[in-house]
Amino acid sequence: xxxxxxxxxxxxxxxxxxxxxxxxxxxxxxxxxxxxxxxxxxxxxxxxxxxxxxxxxxxxxxxxxxxxxxxxxxxxxxxxxxxxxxxxxxxxxxxxxxxxxxxxxxxxxxxxxxxxxxxxxxxxxxxxxxxxxxxxxxxxxxxxxxxxxxxxxxxxxxxxxxxxxxxxxxxxxxxxxxxxxxxxxxxxxxxxxxxxxxxxxxxxxxxxxxxxxxxxxxxxxxxxxxxxxx
Amino acid sequence: xxxxxxxxxxxxxxxxxxxxxxxxxxxxxxxxxxxxxxxxxxxxxxxxxxxxxxxxxxxxxxxxxxxxxxxxxxxxxxxxxxxxxxxxxxxxxxxxxxxxxxxxxxxxxxxxxxxxxxxxxxxxxxxxxxxxxxxxxxxxxxxxxxxxxxxxxxxxxxxxxxxxxxxxxxxxxxxxxxxxxxxxxxxxxxxxxxxxxxxxxxxxxxxxxxxxxxxxxxxxxxxxxxxxxx
DNA sequence: TAAAATATATGACATAAATCAATTTTAATA
DNA sequence: TATTAAAATTGATTTATGTCATATATTTTA
Numbered sequence: 001x002x003x004x005x006x007x008x009x010x011x012x013x014x015x016x017x018x019x020x021x022x023x024x025x026x027x028x029x030x031x032x033x034x035x036x037x038x039x040x041x042x043x044x045x046x047x048x049x050x051x052x053x054x055x056x057x058x059x060x061x062x063x064x065x066x067x068x069x070x071x072x073x074x075x076x077x078x079x080x081x082x083x084x085x086x087x088x089x090x091x092x093x094x095x096x097x098x099x100x101x102x103x104x105x106x107x108x109x110x111x112x113x114x115x116x117x118x119x120x121x122x123x124x125x126x127x128x129x130x131x132x133x134x135x136x137x138x139x140x141x142x143x144x145x146x147x148x149x150x151x152x153x154x155x156x157x158x159x160x161x162x163x164x165x166x167x168x169x170x171x172x173x174x175x176x177x178x179x180x181x182x183x184x185x186x187x188x189x190x191x192x193x194x195x196x197x198x199x200x201x202x203x204x205x206x207x208x209x210x211x212x213x214x215x216x217x218x219x220x221x222x223x224x225x226x227x228x229x230x
Numbered sequence: 231x232x233x234x235x236x237x238x239x240x241x242x243x244x245x246x247x248x249x250x251x252x253x254x255x256x257x258x259x260x261x262x263x264x265x266x267x268x269x270x271x272x273x274x275x276x277x278x279x280x281x282x283x284x285x286x287x288x289x290x291x292x293x294x295x296x297x298x299x300x301x302x303x304x305x306x307x308x309x310x311x312x313x314x315x316x317x318x319x320x321x322x323x324x325x326x327x328x329x330x331x332x333x334x335x336x337x338x339x340x341x342x343x344x345x346x347x348x349x350x351x352x353x354x355x356x357x358x359x360x361x362x363x364x365x366x367x368x369x370x371x372x373x374x375x376x377x378x379x380x381x382x383x384x385x386x387x388x389x390x391x392x393x394x395x396x397x398x399x400x401x402x403x404x405x406x407x408x409x410x411x412x413x414x415x416x417x418x419x420x421x422x423x424x425x426x427x428x429x430x431x432x433x434x435x436x437x438x439x440x441x442x443x444x445x446x447x448x449x450x451x452x453x454x455x456x457x458x459x460x
Numbered sequence: 461t462a463a464a465a466t467a468t469a470t471g472a473c474a475t476a477a478a479t480c481a482a483t484t485t486t487a488a489t490a
Numbered sequence: 491t492a493t494t495a496a497a498a499t500t501g502a503t504t505t506a507t508g509t510c511a512t513a514t515a516t517t518t519t520a
Binding site: 068070071073074075077088089090091092093094098099118121122125128129130132133135136137138139140142143144145146147149150151189230 | 363375377381
């Protein structure tokens with residue numbers, strides 16, 4: 001438990017925001033010459049699982065979900081907020097996108113040519129180190145979620161997601177949830193009906209309050225406890 | 231399904247074996263001066279979750295399991311064969327081991343000082359690229375397992391592990407399994423009793439044969455089918 | 461604004477898989 | 491080798507969670 005609570009479910013917003021500040025003016029020019037910005041509307045597919053890739057994406061603003069599907073089952077690996085890379089798994093090696101990326105809110109996506117990123121990694125060691133940090137941190141967060149979804153029961157899993165949304169994604173006890181019940185289900189590995197029931201349970205226990213899309217965390221300590229006991 | 235079957239559950243044995251061939255003679259000297267070899271016996275703990283780290287490990291020979299525990303539940307993230315790095319998540323950033331590493335067979339572990347690795351990454355771009363490849367490939371494999379354990383039922387999950395053991399770990403249809411029922415359970419996110427029942431099912435369906443620790447895959451196409459339907 | 465479509469909610473029911481208890485087999489130790 | 495401990499097996503039972511059917515909101519579209 002100790003280790004798992006040190007790291008946490010979702011990445012911090014600020015985390016990757018500074019990685020471009022490391023670059024020199026010259027390097028920023030290289031980056032500028034090899035990038036394109038595209039606006040996606042809420043609900044639009046940004047990356048489709050299985051398609052080929054020649055760019056690394058960077059989320060300038062908005063919110064996206066990253067999911068893996070097969071047949072009619074779907075798993076949301078994580079939610080990414082602004083200032084995060086998307087598809088860094090394709091920097092070297094594997095050429096195809098392993099997952100689908102969908103806009104949860106209107107999102108501004110920056111397409112950066114992979115070879116430009118590689119050039120920067122080559123010539124700027126601090127940038128290189130920073131990308132390692134992002135990549136390895138992402139692995140640790142995935143392990144954490146992997147553990148949660150395979151070892152905890154419904155209430156524990158849902159507590160984990162609520163804590164993540166509040167502390168890491170929206171950084172507030174109150175937030176408007178841009179996720180459907182189905183999304184929450186895919187995020188926690190349960191049926192949508194189970195999501196609904198757990199929300200109901202948490203509301204009757206005064207752990208959360210909801211009104212439409214609005215969610216408020218009322219009892220975070222208890223939520224943390226539920227997360228811990230699983 | 232298409233994408234998920236392109237990548238696969240477990241890393242290839244050869245994959246990281248060549249990464250040191252990239253290094254120059256001088257760089258090999260640097261590496262030699264910053265490494266120690268230690269022998270671990272079967273069952274011994276190599277890394278304990280939560281301990282601090284100043285080395286990256288490399289498995290020269292043997293077999294290990296990588297697991298995360300909390301309370302009395304435990305998840306085996308993966309099995310690593312010889313010629314694989316262990317603990318690369320700690321290259322930059324996070325200082326503590328997020329998982330426990332245990333020898334499944336007598337194993338020779340090479341401890342490499344993290345700062346030496348960083349130095350090599352800095353000065354040798356091919357080595358750097360190779361480590362990125364290892365790291366990102368590891369992420370993709372984790373996503374794949376994440377999907378398997380959260381979206382598939384017992385038989386599908388167990389089929390996945392059997393295919394992985396046969397095709398990636400032991401590279402043979404017959405192999406001696408150095409894993410207990412409990413290990414197999416922690417690897418597939420189920421109870422040991424369920425593992426036993428599924429092995430029984432697979433044996434009555436002539437999909438596998440077992441004798442003591444010996445396992446033989448008799449019907450791989452069917453195993454693949456079971457994996458696909460989940 | 462009305463109508464259709466979609467998302468959410470609720471209860472009844474089914475079932476996959478865990479738990480428990482007891483037995484047998486295998487491995488470890490004196 | 492005998493004895494003990496641990497692991498594997500089996501069957502009976504319980505339970506967490508999914509599925510299904512239906513109702514009610516809430517969007518979206520005409």
